[in-house]
Amino acid sequence: MEFGFEEKDFLACCGSTKFAKEMALASPFASLEEAVSAARDVWFNKVDVHAWLQAFSAHPQIGDSTPSSHHATPTSAQWSKGEQSTALATATGSTLQELSEWNARYRQKFGFVFLICASGRSSGEILAELKNRYPNRPIAEFDIAAQEQMKVTELRLAKLFSSKANVSSTTDQ
Amino acid sequence: MEFGFEEKDFLACCGSTKFAKEMALASPFASLEEAVSAARDVWFNKVDVHAWLQAFSAHPQIGDSTPSSHHATPTSAQWSKGEQSTALATATGSTLQELSEWNARYRQKFGFVFLICASGRSSGEILAELKNRYPNRPIAEFDIAAQEQMKVTELRLAKLFSSKANVSSTTDQ
Numbered sequence: 001m002e003f004g005f006e007e008k009d010f011l012a013c014c015g016s017t018k019f020a021k022e023m024a025l026a027s028p029f030a031s032l033e034e035a036v037s038a039a040r041d042v043w044f045n046k047v048d049v050h051a052w053l054q055a056f057s058a059h060p061q062i063g064d065s066t067p068s069s070h071h072a073t074p075t076s077a078q079w080s081k082g083e084q085s086t087a088l089a090t091a092t093g094s095t096l097q098e099l100s101e102w103n104a105r106y107r108q109k110f111g112f113v114f115l116i117c118a119s120g121r122s123s124g125e126i127l128a129e130l131k132n133r134y135p136n137r138p139i140a141e142f143d144i145a146a147q148e149q150m151k152v153t154e155l156r157l158a159k160l161f162s163s164k165a166n167v168s169s170t171t172d173q
Numbered sequence: 174m175e176f177g178f179e180e181k182d183f184l185a186c187c188g189s190t191k192f193a194k195e196m197a198l199a200s201p202f203a204s205l206e207e208a209v210s211a212a213r214d215v216w217f218n219k220v221d222v223h224a225w226l227q228a229f230s231a232h233p234q235i236g237d238s239t240p241s242s243h244h245a246t247p248t249s250a251q252w253s254k255g256e257q258s259t260a261l262a263t264a265t266g267s268t269l270q271e272l273s274e275w276n277a278r279y280r281q282k283f284g285f286v287f288l289i290c291a292s293g294r295s296s297g298e299i300l301a302e303l304k305n306r307y308p309n310r311p312i313a314e315f316d317i318a319a320q321e322q323m324k325v326t327e328l329r330l331a332k333l334f335s336s337k338a339n340v341s342s343t344t345d346q
């Protein structure tokens with residue numbers, strides 16, 4: 001069985017239009033593993049630094065639960081909320097306030113949003129990681145953010161494949 | 174003796190407005206060495222990736238001798254011409270044509286101009302280096318381009334100090 005997706009599906013996984021176009025061209029994939037392998041190659045070797053910045057800008061600020069206009073697609077907005085559910089469930093008012101302040105400092109220094117694969121992480125862990133990464137050189141942090149984006153992309157590709165497999169097994173019956 | 178410069182002087186050395194502002198704030202400098210040391214800290218540790226991209230965009234394409242609107246200042250346009258004088262003097266029509274084609278491929282892949290400290294290098298050496306760097310990952314190439322920009326900046330800071338020293342020794346007489 002083959003999994004065919006459209007550009008907008010990949011854009012929900014990673015908000016770079018170049019990435020989404022390249023993935024749509026490489027599609028269909030025989031498996032999730034094949035799609036992840038293609039995605040890693042496109043993300044780290046093919047798309048340029050502008051594409052990375054575009055993808056980063058499609059993320060809301062961690063801890064910011066208000067609806068955002070940043071999201072590339074409605075699907076990515078929904079997924080992002082799910083990915084941050086542990087962080088939001090564990091957050092106190094003061095942690096959220098501190099997260100918000102450190103996010104602003106981070107953006108001021110690096111010129112893009114603090115990006116972390118938040119899935120399963122508490123707000124305290126995320127805040128600690130933000131403070132830990134803040135002293136990094138801008139180019140080092142740019143590279144780390146891209147690796148975090150790839151982790152997010154992999155989780156979302158898995159969701160994409162799982163939704164397609166569910167639809168497929170229903171219609172096959 | 175102290176060397177005081179304005180923001181526009183530093184902008185002629187490196188086309189990032191953030192870099193120029195930071196350098197103007199750190200000015201005056203007691204020596205060229207002190208200015209270079211400050212410049213390295215600002216460039217590699219303080220300004221963000223957007224500042225790098227802005228500085229890169231202030232460079233003309235190597236081998237392109239037509240007047241450009243890219244330059245941050247008239248001084249940088251003049252310096253750039255001087256830095257490329259060896260390359261232009263050693264260039265044949267076919268080398269220039271090949272350089273132009275590879276520059277276009279490079280820009281297509283990386284999203285910014287091919288940046289090299291051209292001073293004293295022949296067009297053949299520059300073309301070989303372009304082909305050598307082309308297979309790099311975008312993030313690696315971004316880092317290399319920033320290091321080349323710093324070499325250009327250092328040469329230009331030396332010119333800035335030397336012009337100031339000349340003016341100073343003239344007026345001191």
